[in-house]
Amino acid sequence: MFKGSMTALITPFKNGAVDDKAFEAFVEWQISEGTKVLVPCGTTGESPTLTHAEHRHVNELCVKVAAGRVPVIAGAGSNSTAEAVEFIEHAESIGADAALVVAPYYNKPTQEGLYQHFKAVNDAGNLPIIVYNIPGRSIVDISVETMARMAELPNIVGVKDATADLKRPMLTRLAIGADFCQLSGEDATAVPFLAGGGHGCISVSANVAPRLCADMHEAWNVGDMAKTMEIQDRLMPLHETMFCESSPGPAKYALSLMGKCTDELRLPLCEVAQSTKVRVEETLRTVGLLN
Numbered sequence: 001m002f003k004g005s006m007t008a009l010i011t012p013f014k015n016g017a018v019d020d021k022a023f024e025a026f027v028e029w030q031i032s033e034g035t036k037v038l039v040p041c042g043t044t045g046e047s048p049t050l051t052h053a054e055h056r057h058v059n060e061l062c063v064k065v066a067a068g069r070v071p072v073i074a075g076a077g078s079n080s081t082a083e084a085v086e087f088i089e090h091a092e093s094i095g096a097d098a099a100l101v102v103a104p105y106y107n108k109p110t111q112e113g114l115y116q117h118f119k120a121v122n123d124a125g126n127l128p129i130i131v132y133n134i135p136g137r138s139i140v141d142i143s144v145e146t147m148a149r150m151a152e153l154p155n156i157v158g159v160k161d162a163t164a165d166l167k168r169p170m171l172t173r174l175a176i177g178a179d180f181c182q183l184s185g186e187d188a189t190a191v192p193f194l195a196g197g198g199h200g201c202i203s204v205s206a207n208v209a210p211r212l213c214a215d216m217h218e219a220w221n222v223g224d225m226a227k228t229m230e231i232q233d234r235l236m237p238l239h240e241t242m243f244c245e246s247s248p249g250p251a252k253y254a255l256s257l258m259g260k261c262t263d264e265l266r267l268p269l270c271e272v273a274q275s276t277k278v279r280v281e282e283t284l285r286t287v288g289l290l291n
Contacts, residue, residue, distance in 0.1 A: 001157055002199065005210070008045065008207070009041075038062055038066055040062040042202070044204050063094050075100050079104040092126065103132065133185075147159060161185055166196060201217070208289060248269075250272060252264070258290065
């Protein structure tokens with residue numbers, strides 16, 4: 001259903017508010033640079049500090065600007081099942097192509113609780129759902145067995161896997177089948193994830209280097225391993241730098257240097273350290289993204 005380079009979009013802020021103009025221009029740039037799927041209101045979009053009204057607004061704006069040219073997987077997760085259901089209903093009502101729903105964080109549900117959460121989300125409408133498994137932020141890990149159980153639900157069509165466990169895509173493919181959409185949530189391991197049965201990557205680095213990320217996936221899709229690895233080697237310093245502080249701090253600072261938005265974050269995320277700023281600028285120049 002979804003394949004190739006996908007961007008976990010940042011949410012630009014200006015003077016404390018969502019910067020609609022910058023976001024619209026950013027979405028246009030992403031599409032023109034070859035991004036195959038847009039993913040607003042995820043972790044990189046600072047969804048935990050967006051108000052519910054802002055969350056809905058950003059998803060609406062993304063769908064509007066994309067205008068059917070590329071799919072939009074709307075962020076619709078919450079650690080409250082009732083809130084996640086509301087976000088799913090809204091995403092479907094605005095014409096999103098799918099929803100990204102994170103495993104409930106902080107609550108620390110059991111595997112049965114995880115299943116029941118996603119079953120409620122599944123039952124909320126007819127929108128395809130990508131399960132977002134990110135144990136590093138949510139504390140809970142959705143097991144392969146639970147994922148296979150979820151996959152029997154009609155609207156659960158895939159997973160964004162940010163476990164960094166390179167056995168996981170192979171085990172998931174064996175448990176569920178090759179048609180279950182597996183998307184990496186870890187830039188640095190995207191290529192081996194594809195080799196293990198993955199279909200694409202929902203990327204932080206693609207905010208900053210959308211063309212390179214898109215070209216790498218295109219090379220993979222046509223079987224050009226030499227070009228795939230050449231681009232991956234070029235991107236690796238960027239992948240490392242984008243996570244030298246809590247994301248999306250480094251990505252937003254990089255984009256501010258590129259003139260795409262301000263580097264403004266919302267507390268408890270704060271301005272990146274001076275050492276990070278130096279590293280980000282050096283990396284952009286090394287990768288060839290800044291003159």
